[in-house]
Amino acid sequence: MSAKGxxxxxxxxxxxxxxxxxxxxxxxxxxxxxxxxxxxxGRAYVRRAQGFxxxxxxxxxxxxxxxxxxxxxxxxxxxxxxxxxxAEILHQEKTAKIGVSGGPNTSxxxxxxxxxxxxxxxxxxxxxxxxxxxLEHTRQQVARLGEVGDLEGYExxxxxxxxxxxxxxxxxxxxxxxxxxxxxxxxxxxLKLDAVRTLFGFSSKYFKSPKLRQVFSFETLLVGGNxxxxxxxxxxxxxxxxxWGIHFALGGTGALVNGFVCKFQELGGxxxxxxxxxxxxxxxxxxxxxxxxxxxQDREILETDLVVSNGDYANTYLKLLEPQYRLWNSDxxxxxxxxxxSLFVIYFGFKADGREGQKLRHHxxxxxxxxxxxxxxxxxxxVLAKDFSQYLHVPTLTDPSLAPPGHHAAxxxxxxxxxxSRLDWDLLGEPLAQxxxxxxxxxxxxxxxxxxxxxxxxxxxxxxxxxxxxxxxxAFGPEPVLVQSAFFxxxxxxxxxxxxYLVGAGAQPGAGTPSVMMSAKMTAxxxxxDFGIADQATGQKPGDFVAV
Ligand SMILES: Cc1cc2nc3c(=O)[nH]c(=O)nc-3n(C[C@H](O)[C@H](O)[C@H](O)COP(=O)(O)OP(=O)(O)OC[C@H]3O[C@@H](n4cnc5c(N)ncnc54)[C@H](O)[C@@H]3O)c2cc1C
Numbered sequence: 001m002s003a004k005g006x007x008x009x010x011x012x013x014x015x016x017x018x019x020x021x022x023x024x025x026x027x028x029x030x031x032x033x034x035x036x037x038x039x040x041x042g043r044a045y046v047r048r049a050q051g052f053x054x055x056x057x058x059x060x061x062x063x064x065x066x067x068x069x070x071x072x073x074x075x076x077x078x079x080x081x082x083x084x085x086x087a088e089i090l091h092q093e094k095t096a097k098i099g100v101s102g103g104p105n106t107s108x109x110x111x112x113x114x115x116x117x118x119x120x121x122x123x124x125x126x127x128x129x130x131x132x133x134x135l136e137h138t139r140q141q142v143a144r145l146g147e148v149g150d151l152e153g154y155e156x157x158x159x160x161x162x163x164x165x166x167x168x169x170x171x172x173x174x175x176x177x178x179x180x181x182x183x184x185x186x187x188x189x190x191l192k193l194d195a196v197r198t199l200f201g202f203s204s205k206y207f208k209s210p211k212l213r214q215v216f217s218f219e220t221l222l223v224g225g226n227x228x229x230x231x232x233x234x235x236x237x238x239x240x241x242x243x244w245g246i247h248f249a250l251g252g253t254g255a256l257v258n259g260f261v262c263k264f265q266e267l268g269g270x271x272x273x274x275x276x277x278x279x280x281x282x283x284x285x286x287x288x289x290x291x292x293x294x295x296x297q298d299r300e301i302l303e304t305d306l307v308v309s310n311g312d313y314a315n316t317y318l319k320l321l322e323p324q325y326r327l328w329n330s331d332x333x334x335x336x337x338x339x340x341x342s343l344f345v346i347y348f349g350f351k352a353d354g355r356e357g358q359k360l361r362h363h364x365x366x367x368x369x370x371x372x373x374x375x376x377x378x379x380x381x382x383v384l385a386k387d388f389s390q391y392l393h394v395p396t397l398t399d400p401s402l403a404p405p406g407h408h409a410a411x412x413x414x415x416x417x418x419x420x421s422r423l424d425w426d427l428l429g430e431p432l433a434q435x436x437x438x439x440x441x442x443x444x445x446x447x448x449x450x451x452x453x454x455x456x457x458x459x460x461x462x463x464x465x466x467x468x469x470x471x472x473x474x475a476f477g478p479e480p481v482l483v484q485s486a487f488f489x490x491x492x493x494x495x496x497x498x499x500x501y502l503v504g505a506g507a508q509p510g511a512g513t514p515s516v517m518m519s520a521k522m523t524a525x526x527x528x529x530d531f532g533i534a535d536q537a538t539g540q541k542p543g544d545f546v547a548v
Contacts, residue, residue, distance in 0.1 A: 002028055002533055002534075002536075003024075003027050003028035003029045003531055003533050004028055005030070006028070006029050006030065006305040006306075006531070007029065007030045007031075007032070007303070007304045007305050007306075008024045008029035008030070008031045008032075008304060008305065008306050008307075008308065008527075009031075009032055009033075009034060009293070009294055009302060009304040009306075009307050009308070010024070010031060010032070010033045010034070010307075010308045010309075010310055010503075011034055011277045011280075011294065011307065011308070011309045011310055011311050011316070011320075012033070012034075012035060012036075012042060012309065012310030012311045012504070013033050013035040013037075013040040013041065013042060013261075013271060013310070014041065014042025014043060014044065014310050014504050014505075014516065015041070015042070015043075015044055015058070015256075015257065015260070015504075015513050015516050015517065016310050016503045016504030016505065016507075016516030016517070016519050016520055017033055017035075017042070017308075017310030017503060017504065018033070018040065018257065018260040018261060018264055019070055019260065019503070019516065019517045019519075019520035019521075020308050020310060020503040020520040020523060020524065021033050021264045021269045021271075022070050022073055022260065022263055022264050022267060022269070022520075023070075023073065023078060023520050023521065023523075023524035024269075024308070024524065024527070025073075025075060025264060025267035025268055025269045026073040026074060026075055026076070026077060026078040026079070026267060027078045027524060027527065027528060027531075027533055028075060028076065028533065028536075029305070029306075030268070031264075031268075031269045031270070032269070032270045032271070032272060032302070033264070033269065033270070033271045033272070034272050034275040034276075034277055034294065034296070034302075035271060035272065035273050035274075035275060036274070036275065036276035036277075036469065037273065037274075037467070038273050038274055039273065040257050040258075040260075040261050040271065040273075041056075041057075041253075041254060041257040042057075042310070042468065042504075043056070043057035043058060043468065043475075043505075044056070044057045044058050044253050044254065044256075044257050044513075045057065045254075046252065046253075046254035046257075047347055047457070049347075049349075049455055049457065050349060050404075050454065050455045051349075051403065051404035051407075052347075052349040052402065052403050052404070052407070052409040052455055053251075053252055053254070053401075053402045053403075053409060054252075054347040054402075054409055054411055055252045055253040055254055055393075055395070055411075056345070056347070056411075056459070057253070058253050058512075058513050059248070059252075059253060059363070059393045059395065059411075060118075060222065060246055060363060061112060061246065061247040061248060061249060061253070061256070061513065062240055062241055062244060062245075062246060062247070062512075062513070062514050063240060063244050063514040063517075064101050064102050064103070064106065064112055064244065064245075064247050065085075065086075065089045065103070065244065066514050066517040066518065067102060067106050067112070067256065067517070068102055068103035068104075068105055068106045069517075069521075070260065070263065070517065070520075071103075071105035071106050071108065071109055071259070071263055072103075072105040073263075073267070074267070075267055075268065076535070076536035077535065077536070078524065078528065078533075078535055079535070080521065080524060080525050080528055080535065081535060081538060081540045084173070084174050084521075085170055089244075090170070101113055101114050101245075101247045102247075106259075109258075109259030109260075109262055109263060110249050110250070110251070110255045110256050110258075110259040111249070111250040111251075111255075112247045112248065112249050112250070112256075113247060113248055113250060113398070114245050114246070114247050114248075115245075115246050115247060115248050115362050115363065115398060116132050117130040117131055117132040117361055117363075118131045118132055118133060118241055118245070118246040118363065119131050119246075119361070119363045119364065119365050120360070120361040120363070120364050120365070121214075121215055121218070121364075121365040121367065122364065122365065122366045122367060122445075123211050123214075123367055124367060124368060124369040127145065127211070129141050129145060129211070129215050130361070131215065131241075133241060133242040133243075133245060135158070138154070139151060139154065142154045142212060145209060145211050145212060146207065146208070146209045146211075146212050147207075147208040147209045148208070149208060150206075150207050150208055150209050150212055153205075153206035153207050153208075153212075154206065154207070154212075156206055157203070157206040157207070157216060157235075160193070160194070160206075160235070161235040161236070161238055161239050162239055163193055164193050164195050164232065164233060164235050164236050164239070165235075165236040165239035165240065165243070167189055167193060168190075168193075168195065168233045168236045169236045169239070169240060172186060173509060173518060174509075174518060174521065174522055175486075176491075176492055176493075176508055176522045176525070176526060177486040177487035177489070177491075177508060178487075178491055178492075178493060178526075179487070180487055182487065183486050183487035183488075186486070190231075190233065193232075193233075194232060195231055195232045195233040195235070196231050196232065196233075196482060197231070197232050198227070198228055198229055198230065198231065198232065199217045199220055199225075199227045199228075199230050199231065199232050199234050199235060200213065200217045200227040200228045200372070201232070202217075202232035202235055203216040203217040203227075203235075210371065213371075214367060214371050216235075216238065218365060218367070219234070219237040219238060219241070220234045220237060220480070221415060222237075222391075222512065223237070223476055223480060223510060223511040223512040223515070224340030224341060224474070224475060224476025224477065224479060224480060224505075224511050225340070225476075225479060225480040225481070226341070226375050226378070226379040226479065226481075227375065228372060228375050228376070228379070229379070229479075229481050230479075230480050230481055230482075231481070231482045231485065233485070234480070240514070246363070248362065248395065248398055248399070250398075250399050250401075251399065251401065251402075252395060252399070252402055253513075275296055276296065276297040277294045277295070277296060277297075277311075277320060278294075278295050278296060278297045278299075278320070279294065279295040279320055279321075279322075280293075280294055280307055280309070280316075280320045280321050280497075280500065281293040281294060281295060281301065282321065282322070282325050282497055288498050289325050289496065289497045289498065290497065290498045290499050291304075291306065291307040291494075291497050291498065291499045291500040292304070292499075293307070294307060294320075305499065305531075306499040306500070306501065306527065306531075307499065307500050307501070308500075308501045308502070308503050308523060308527075309500070309501070309502050309503070310502075310503050310504045311469055311504075312468070312469055312470040312471055312474070312477065312506055313334075313337075313471075313477055313478060313490045313502060313506025313507065314334050314335070314337065314339070314470075314471030314472075314474075314478075314506070315469045315470060315471050316502065316506075317329040317334050317496075318331060318334055318335075318471065319469070321496075321497070325496060325497055326496045327495075327496055328494075328495035328496050329490075329494070329495070329496055334471075337478045337484060338478065338479040338481060338484065339418050339420070339471060339472050339474035339477075339478060339479060340418070340474045340475060340476035340477060340478065340479045340480070340511070341378050341379060341415050341416065341417060341418055341474070341475065341476075341479075342415075342416055342417065342418040342419065342460075342461035342464055342472075342473045342474060342475045343413050343414065343415060343416065343459075343461070343464070343475045344413070344414045344416045344429070344432060344433075344436075344458065344459070344460055344461075345411055345412070345413045345414075345458060345459050346411060346412050346433050346436060346437065346456065346457075346458040347409075347410075347411045347455075347456070347457050347458065348409075348410055348411070348412075348437065348453060348455060348456045348457075349403055349404075349407055349408065349409050349410075349453075349454050349455035349456075350407065350408055350410070350446065350449060350452040350453050350454060350455075351406060351407055351452040351454060352406055352407055352408050353447075353448070353452065355447065356394060356397065356408055356446070357397055359444065359445055360392065360394050360397065360445060360446075361394075361397065362393070362394060362395060362397050362398050363391070363393060364391070364392040364393075364394070364445075365389070365390075365391055365392075366389065366390050366391075366392055366445065367389045368387040368388050368389045369387055370385075370387055371389075374387060374388070374389060377417075378415050378416060378417050379417070379479075382417035382418075382420060382421035383417065383421065384416060384417070384421075384423055384428060384432075388414045388436065388439075389414070389415070390412045390413060390414045390436065391412065391413045392410065392411075392412045392413075392440070392445065393410060393411050393412070393413070394408060394409075394410045395409060395410075396408040396409050396410070407454065412436060412437075412440070414432075414436060416460075416461065417461075418461055418464075418472040418473050418474050418475075419461045419462070419465055419472045419473040420472050423461075425460035425461060425462050426462075428460075429458060429460050433456065433458045437449060437450070437453070437456070438450070460473075461473030461475075476505055476511035476512075477504070477505040477506035477507075477510070477511050478490065478506060480510050480511070485510070486508070486509075489507070489508045489509070489510065490502055490506055490507050490508070491507070491508065492507045492508055492519065492522055492523040492526055493523075493526045493530070499530070501523045501526060501527060502523070503516070503519050503520050503523045504516045504519055505519075507519050507523070508522060509522070
């Protein structure tokens with residue numbers, strides 16, 4: 001069977017939705033992406049004001065090979081059978097070519113450059129750690145900040161995190177855990193690698209210094225996971241970054257999003273903006289419930305051969321599908337899932353005074369006085385703490401085009417509880433923004449900011465809930481704890497409804513831009529299997545797909 005003449009609808013134009021659109025077009029489907037907002041990107045939406053360009057969400061680009069792969073696809077060449085990690089990609093780690101960004105196909109759409117250091121991590125006492133993936137440099141900093149035995153601990157951490165990365169990412173990363181048997185097969189390995197204990201517990205095994213425990217566990221917050229509760233399998237993030245570096249799209253992540261839109265349209269796909277889906281239409285065929293189309297908010301009905309939702313997982317099942325069609329994803333099951341935390345993000349523009357690069361780097365993590373207790377406030381107690389930790393992004397240190405001459409554009413992101421907290425952001429937002437910007441000024445990260453500030457706006461969990469349609473205002477989908485990972489994470493092929501698929505942060509493997517691109521490939525493999533589509537270029541049959 002081929003996809004010729006078959007239609008596909010994708011709900012949402014996040015990076016996962018765009019990657020899925022590209023993959024569906026390459027499989028031969030006639031694909032339309034339906035986006036609620038007036039522009040693409042989802043969390044990677046772009047805010048423009050007073051000459052400043054702000055990426056509203058993702059800024060840290062990892063695994064540029066995944067981007068290159070998407071830009072290399074053509075109609076009839078879905079490349080679902082080629083190795084997920086070709087030899088030359090694996091070889092990059094051994095030759096430490098961190099500077100490799102993108103590739104020939106990527107550079108036709110967007111320029112991607114490496115960023116060093118990956119992050120500057122400030123502690124509350126003003127000391128800092130520059131993480132750049134260079135083994136010797138990392139050792140020097142571990143020796144400078146660590147306690148007795150921490151350097152030796154780092155050697156062991158490095159070795160053990162590498163083993164987790166090799167098994168968890170290189171070998172199993174693209175596995176779709178659609179049944180329990182697939183999951184059970186990998187459990188012995190996870191136990192052997194000690195990858196099921198918490199990430200913070202894992203990092204505490206190797207380091208006595210509280211600062212190093214933070215350095216080697218905070219990264220999971222970038223995908224919505226609490227280091228105190230996510231499994232140590234996420235130690236792989238450290239190694240993913242070390243292996244392929246951290247990169248930035250010139251013009252901002254929005255330029256990458258535009259590149260994906262362009263590629264999708266060149267392959268024949270269409271995007272409709274301002275097209276909010278109100279309902280996924282299902283019909284019963286014998287014992288089967290089959291997705292047949294969607295109804296838009298304005299009641300327009302579109303028919304299709306398959307639907308892929310890139311919207312929030314919980315919202316997809318709770319709001320777009322009637323309860324009578326759901327057993328696996330009943331209201332009870334969906335609401336019982338723990339959602340990731342939310343974010344408070346301030347976008348601001350300020351006059352340059354030439355000192356920004358002295359203290360700050362492109363990516364800065366500024367940790368507060370408390371770590372474990374602050375995490376408990378955010379994830380368990382769900383209260384707004386007096387103190388905060390933040391990620392400060394100053395892209396104009398790399399790309400001045402994002403601000404008017406003589407100015408910088410920045411954003412700072414503070415993890416906060418999701419809306420299960422019932423915090424009133426209409427009251428809390430403005431004072432919190434003043435407090436955070438005041439902190440950056442008074443602590444000398446951006447001295448005299450109050451007199452240099454020329455633009456400021458912020459988003460709260462309400463933006464995630466009401467603008468991006470995310471249940472409880474979660475920023476990253478279901479929290480990636482052990483009981484919500486792999487088989488226990490929402491499946492990319494709906495268990496309830498035939499020809500309905502999920503893609504993006506709420507599906508497998510999880511949140512973060514590389515993961516949502518992986519998610520698109522995993523979902524495309526399931527679609528190819530279900531529709532019996534072979535690669536026209538290689539003639540390979542769906543059974544040959546390397547998935548699962
Ligand atoms: C502030 C922030 C910073 C981040 N930083 C990084 C980072 O540096 N690096 C990294 O790798 N990851 C980062 N992440 C995570 C990453 O951005 C996300 O995991 C990823 O972009 C999610 O993409 P997605 O494809 O799942 O869809 P989303 O981006 O969530 O897009 C979903 C789309 O669906 C649309 N939609 C929803 N419901 C409907 C409907 N009913 N009808 C039509 N359209 C609908 C929405 O409008 C939206 O456009 C960050 C996230 C945030 C919020």
